[in-house]
Amino acid sequence: MTWNKGPLLGFDTETTGVDVAHDRIVTAALVRRDAEGTTVRTWLIDPGVPIPEAASAIHGISTEHAREHGVDPAGALTEIADAIARAMRDGVPVVAYNASFDLCLLEAELERHHLPTVSERLGGALVPVIDPLVLDRAEDRYRKGKRKLVDLCGVYQVVDTGHLHTADVDVVATLDVLERIVDRFPHLGELPLAALHDYQVTAHRAWAEAFNAWRTEKGFEGEGAVTAWPVPMTRMAPPIHRAPPVGTPVQDTLIA
Numbered sequence: 504m505t506w507n508k509g510p511l512l513g514f515d516t517e518t519t520g521v522d523v524a525h526d527r528i529v530t531a532a533l534v535r536r537d538a539e540g541t542t543v544r545t546w547l548i549d550p551g552v553p554i555p556e557a558a559s560a561i562h563g564i565s566t567e568h569a570r571e572h573g574v575d576p577a578g579a580l581t582e583i584a585d586a587i588a589r590a591m592r593d594g595v596p597v598v599a600y601n602a603s604f605d606l607c608l609l610e611a612e613l614e615r616h617h618l619p620t621v622s623e624r625l626g627g628a629l630v631p632v633i634d635p636l637v638l639d640r641a642e643d644r645y646r647k648g649k650r651k652l653v654d655l656c657g658v659y660q661v662v663d664t665g666h667l668h669t670a671d672v673d674v675v676a677t678l679d680v681l682e683r684i685v686d687r688f689p690h691l692g693e694l695p696l697a698a699l700h701d702y703q704v705t706a707h708r709a710w711a712e713a714f715n716a717w718r719t720e721k722g723f724e725g726e727g728a729v730t731a732w733p734v735p736m737t738r739m740a741p742p743i744h745r746a747p748p749v750g751t752p753v754q755d756t757l758i759a
Contacts, residue, residue, distance in 0.1 A: 507681070507685045510535060510536065510537035510538075511535070511595065511598050512533060512595050512597050512598065513674035513675070514532070514534075514605055515599060515670040515673045516528045516670060517529050517561070517669070519558050520555065521604070523608040527548075527551065528548055528550065528576070528579075528612055529547070529554060529569055530562065531583055531670055532544065534671065534678065546579045547564070547574065548574055548576050548579045553566045561668050562668050562669065563669070580609070580613055584619070584621050587609075588625050591621075591629065594696065596632065596699075596700075597631070598677060598678055600634065600635055600673065601634065602633075602634040602636075602732075603729065603732055606629060610734060622734070628734075629733060629734055631696040631697065631700045633681060633703070634732075636650060636655075638703065638706075639655055640706065641703075642687075646658075652673060652676060652680070655680045656679075659679075659680050707732035708732065711728035711729065711730040712730060
């Protein structure tokens with residue numbers, strides 16, 4: 504039996520913005536899919552900072568709603584990190600669309616709240632991770648058009664069963680897209696998980712280096728794509744009392 508038959512643990516977040524060092528998790532979902540079916544667990548978190556209106560417009564969670572109904576970040580982050588670490592210890596791959604964003608943000612949030620990171624809980628790297636975005640870029644690199652989650656749902660004919668930009672719906676769509684990718688490129692399903700993880704590390708680096716070279720050629724300034732995947736070896740999270748900078752752009756979770 505190949506890995507794509509499960510179990511798989513899908514992960515997604517909705518946030519206050521797209522800066523993994525400063526922004527906060529507002530909602531999160533873990534979706535386990537195996538031979539027995541699909542199990543969904545979600546969290547609504549009070550991030551402790553105002554949620555920008557532009558972010559609320561995407562995921563529908565206002566500052567007032569999060570403050571009234573959200574749980575304490577530390578407890579939720581611990582539950583999420585424990586579940587992800589447990590899955591990885593058991594060899595269950597964690598599936599996330601643009602995994603670097605969600606995993607880096609989770610690690611930064613854990614550091615911010617003085618909690619052990621997932622890598623610290625594992626005593627090593629976050630493995631195995633599967634990212635449909637990385638696989639799609641690698642397997643169909645010359646296809647024109649955007650590669651947001653909604654776009655890949657169209658490319659791979661995944662029917663939307665809910666409102667994208669809610670964490671649990673995005674995770675289910677991500678798992679469905681992954682299944683269709685493996686159907687179209689069956690050699691991926693035949694790879695051992697360790698080899699598949701390494702394949703994505705190499706594929707992401709190649710994409711990031713090409714993207715950064717294109718940026719340089721076009722004269723764009725600012726930081727380009729990070730070449731490490733899924734999580735850089737070192738990150739710095741700000742102290743818990745620091746709020747996101749005013750005007751931070753919102754997360755587009757169809758990318759993240």
